[in-house]
Amino acid sequence: MKRSIAGVAMALAATLAVSACGGSDDPLAENTSSAAGSGGSTSITIGSANFPESQLLAEIYAQVLEGKGVGVTRKFDLGSREKYMDGLKDGSIDLIPEYTGTLLQFLNKQAKETAPDEVYTALQSTLPNNLTVLDKAEAEDKDAIVVTKETADKWKLKSIEDLVPHCGEVTFGGPPEIQQRPDGIPGFKATYGCTFKSFSALEPGAITTKALLDGTVQAADIFTTDSAIEANHLVVLDDPKSNFAAQNVVPLINKDKVNDTVKDALNAVSAKLDTKTLQELNAALNAPDKPEYSDVAKDWLSKAGL
Template sequence: MKKRMNKNLFILVVTALVLTLTLTACGEKSSKIGSGTTVRVGTKDFTENLIVGELYAIALEDAGYEVERVANIAGSVIHTSLVNDEIDLYPEYTGTGLLSVLKMDMITDPEEVYETVKEEYGKQFKVTWLNYSEANDGAGLVIRTEVSKNLGITTISDLQKHAAELRFASQGEVDQREDGIPALEKVYGKLNWKSSKIYDNSLKYEVLRNNEADVAPAYTTEGQLVNTDEFTLLEDDKQVWPPYNLAPVIRDNVLQANPKIADIINKVSAALDTKTITALNAKVDVDKEEYEDIANEFYESIK
């Protein structure tokens, strides 16, 4: 009888010890990842956003969070995905938030744009803008470097003076959109091109390289722009176009439950400027490397 009691007591002690260790381990995991919920990181369906979204995901995983990647969401619906609780955060652009989501008037000062979208997203959507980065994926014009050097064109003001000597590779809508060529002409004056033909956006650098045109619309972080011997991005010296600074947007309830996310993601944003993100884009779009590999390599260099 005594032996049986001792055996039963031993079993109870061992069971209690195992339970204690299990609860301790679970407690440590829960403490490490905040609320213990999976963070769903969304991205839009183009190279730059995929790279930056992957950087967010890697940084969160490195800090102990579970991450679900929800990639390649159309830009027209990703904001809705966020506010409808289908994703928790994603990389957005300040100008997109201002003009496309909030439908507000154009502002060209980067800090003013950021403070405006930050305030309005909080009020309207219960969404927080974390720190914006220096990386600005805005509208621009690219010119063949040979022409830039020959005619001394480095700004859009210079371009306007020489427009009659230049062939424009249009994308059609840029000629009509209020924030396209019409916006430039209101400030810089009429752009009387030598010729203007419409080309598919995906072909513009090939068109310029083949000397079929001299100037084309561009986004300021496109990977091909690393080839400065061939292509020169013109300075918008009168600041017509609004800034499109990269910044993470996150649902308030997720951030409140996991406040450490802010510091984790803000560290990534602080490492991104226009030159850096352009180089990362080039590794994918020009060198044909995988965006996950590029993101992981870059994260290792900044963590």
């Protein structure tokens, strides 16, 4: 009987010792540590959309967090915002790189803000209760209506306004969801009075560029940091009526996953990321040797001192 009591006492003492060192397996204790703010251990599932820049930014987030000792699970190439937002709401992903303007309009189709700070402020008050955004980067990647140089020269195009008289002659290419988004097909009509002859649903990236170059479409939705614009001498049409709001890169994250370690690491990335850098990263990703996302991310983080 004495041996049994002694054994219990030893086990209890060991348990208390482990608890004192922060080694408890109690999930409540772990959540408290993660949310407390000074860098308790946590694990984050990072997602990305279905285009290269989003996947690269997600990989940058993943590597900078891993460098701070945060456990990371990657779930990339999840599709469009319409798809991955469900994952953020149900907790199957915790963090994803986002763009302020399109996210705001996704959440509030009546949003009128277009300037960077106005969009960011409005976004913060519009997010679902379980989500927040950390610091926005200076880097901005906007949707744009893009044409070939030949088309721009033929119709003397510099802005979307210049395209309006020819919209009825144009097959427009872009991701399927742009048919419903406020700054997509509905926005072109409402803001500029532009109704295209037809629409062709295309995956973002190389497929859209090819369709534009081979004449399948005469205008297309292409992100302004896409290296294909410069490489193929494409023309980005000005948007004088601000149909496209500011699109600053921003980490969208589950509030329960934010502690000082996570916040400081991701804010440090945003502080180093400007539009020129984003263009250079996209160009590096599209180099002839087709480097891996992980290599491009690692190289930039090293050069940025992160």
